[in-house]
Amino acid sequence: MTKTKFSDSILEKIKAQEVTQKSRWYFVFKNGLFWTIFSIAVLFGALGFSVILFSFFESDFDLFSFFNPHHQQIFWSLLPLFWFGFFTLFLGFSVWGIHATRKGYKLSILLLLGINIFSSMALGSVFYGFGGGEKLERIFDERAPFYEGLEHRMKRVWQNPDQGRLAGEILEIRSDETLLVFNSFQGKQWIVQYRDARIPKRELRVGMPIKILGKRGQNDLFLASEIRPFMPRRMDGRGMRNTERSFEGRKENQNHFELDRRKLRDEMRSSLFRKERSLYK
Amino acid sequence: MIFESLVVRQSSNSIHSLYTFEFELFSDSFPLMTQNPPLTDEQLVQKSIENMDFFGELVDRYEMKLKYYILRISSFSSHEADEILQEIFLKVWQNLQGYTGAVKFSSWIYRIAHNETISAYRKYTSRGGDKTVELNEEIFELAPSKINIPAEFNAKESAHMIQQVLQAMPEKYREVLIFQYFEDMSYEEISDVLKKPMGTVATLVNRAKKSFRETADRLSFQFSFHDEN
Numbered sequence: 001m002t003k004t005k006f007s008d009s010i011l012e013k014i015k016a017q018e019v020t021q022k023s024r025w026y027f028v029f030k031n032g033l034f035w036t037i038f039s040i041a042v043l044f045g046a047l048g049f050s051v052i053l054f055s056f057f058e059s060d061f062d063l064f065s066f067f068n069p070h071h072q073q074i075f076w077s078l079l080p081l082f083w084f085g086f087f088t089l090f091l092g093f094s095v096w097g098i099h100a101t102r103k104g105y106k107l108s109i110l111l112l113l114g115i116n117i118f119s120s121m122a123l124g125s126v127f128y129g130f131g132g133g134e135k136l137e138r139i140f141d142e143r144a145p146f147y148e149g150l151e152h153r154m155k156r157v158w159q160n161p162d163q164g165r166l167a168g169e170i171l172e173i174r175s176d177e178t179l180l181v182f183n184s185f186q187g188k189q190w191i192v193q194y195r196d197a198r199i200p201k202r203e204l205r206v207g208m209p210i211k212i213l214g215k216r217g218q219n220d221l222f223l224a225s226e227i228r229p230f231m232p233r234r235m236d237g238r239g240m241r242n243t244e245r246s247f248e249g250r251k252e253n254q255n256h257f258e259l260d261r262r263k264l265r266d267e268m269r270s271s272l273f274r275k276e277r278s279l280y281k
Numbered sequence: 282m283i284f285e286s287l288v289v290r291q292s293s294n295s296i297h298s299l300y301t302f303e304f305e306l307f308s309d310s311f312p313l314m315t316q317n318p319p320l321t322d323e324q325l326v327q328k329s330i331e332n333m334d335f336f337g338e339l340v341d342r343y344e345m346k347l348k349y350y351i352l353r354i355s356s357f358s359s360h361e362a363d364e365i366l367q368e369i370f371l372k373v374w375q376n377l378q379g380y381t382g383a384v385k386f387s388s389w390i391y392r393i394a395h396n397e398t399i400s401a402y403r404k405y406t407s408r409g410g411d412k413t414v415e416l417n418e419e420i421f422e423l424a425p426s427k428i429n430i431p432a433e434f435n436a437k438e439s440a441h442m443i444q445q446v447l448q449a450m451p452e453k454y455r456e457v458l459i460f461q462y463f464e465d466m467s468y469e470e471i472s473d474v475l476k477k478p479m480g481t482v483a484t485l486v487n488r489a490k491k492s493f494r495e496t497a498d499r500l501s502f503q504f505s506f507h508d509e510n
Contacts, residue, residue, distance in 0.1 A: 006363075007340035010370045011333060019371055021330065027379035102383060105476035
């Protein structure tokens with residue numbers, strides 16, 4: 001085997017500097033690492049997407065046209081911007097991860113984006129179906145000091161009877177098509193007339209958290225034009241309990257809301273009963 | 282003596298059988314003549330992992346190709362190119378087990394060469410280094426079938442002009458033109474070297490040809506590629 005001077009010098013340099021070859025496993029591990037980054041990023045992106053879905057389905061954006069004059073401001077306050085950012089960040093990581101794999105560069109960035117968006121959305125929809133979005137949102141709400149949960153933002157939007165938005169829990173359903181609603185935001189009861197209102201397919205029932213679109217009447221009367229469950233995907237027991245516990249807002253007041261729900265309702269009913277009886281006397 | 286008899290007998294009609302006879306008879310004296318066909322790059326890589334001497338063969342195969350490539354892409358001096366070339370082969374040696382055969386070995390080694398050269402070139406220019414372009418007509422010769430060059434220019438003048446145009450072009454365009462027209466690479470090979478999708482490479486090549494013509498116009502040279510759209 002004849003060698004030029006240059007190749008001899010290379011071989012000598014390798015020997016003199018004891019330059020060693022990287023193991024085959026180093027490359028296998030490196031490639032595997034990028035696949036892992038890709039997989040984890042898709043997983044997190046999917047979780048982010050499940051919360052986006054949850055936020056959209058809970059926010060009733062179709063009602064926003066009735067929110068004049070502040071509908072744009074309200075719309076932005078309810079958009080899950082944090083989760084859009086979260087989703088985009090992990091989408092970036094997943095594209096970077098798969099692009100850095102051994103053959104990842106052969107696919108165009110647009111195709112990689114498409115594959116990753118599709119994977120995250122498909123997996124995110126599954127997570128949402130199993131309640132993953134709601135759970136993650138709640139974890140962030142409870143543990144992340146910088147994050148304000150959707151529920152709190154919803155309450156802020158819906159606690160404005162002067163602008164025709166009211167939310168609370170049904171205390172009583174009366175035969176004259178009026179409801180007795182306790183609005184814990186303002187700590188007062190409202191008589192809600194719903195004769196002409198569009199109401200959800202689901203039957204109204206005592207204890208149900210609702211949001212009401214309408215018009216404020218005299219004193220404590222509210223004329224409803226539309227009634228919807230407060231957070232429709234939380235209408236199971238778990239969701240209601242959660243809704244009620246933090247109904248009035250911030251975490252620092254949580255002790256106040258540790259009160260038993262039934263006890264509170266019973267107390268209010270009996271006080272109402274006493275008030276009515278005193279009227280008859 | 283043996284060779285003489287072999288050469289003499291080549292003129293006879295029974296050359297094939299004689300060749301076979303002589304090679305079999307004296308194969309010990311001419312070990313390389315029996316290695317037919319020569320080892321492919323991929324086979325040499327496998328053998329180099331086990332025996333370093335085979336790596337020398339790989340170095341021999343790519344030494345000049347890569348040196349020319351370095352000179353074309355960077356306009357480093359010949360001495361500087363040799364230094365970079367050494368670093369390239371050391372890196373190739375270190376990463377040899379990472380070569381899986383998924384791409385051609387030439388693409389793989391050019392990828393390392395490209396990264397090392399660009400990195401060295403950027404380091405040099407970021408330190409304020411100013412490259413004086415050395416004329417090397419040999420490395421910038423293009424086959425007449427690839428480029429329209431006015432007849433009045435001789436090879437040396439043409440090479441000088443091509444070099445000037447390439448140096449004045451954006452790096453991303455210069456590199457794809459060098460790969461396609463000087464290194465004779467296909468889109469797939471360029472894609473493997475630059476780690477870019479083939480569609481992107483095709484787009485880059487088209488834009489690079491346009492950029493080449495515009496740069497040449499700006500420098501008052503009148504030539505373009507034959508296959509330019």
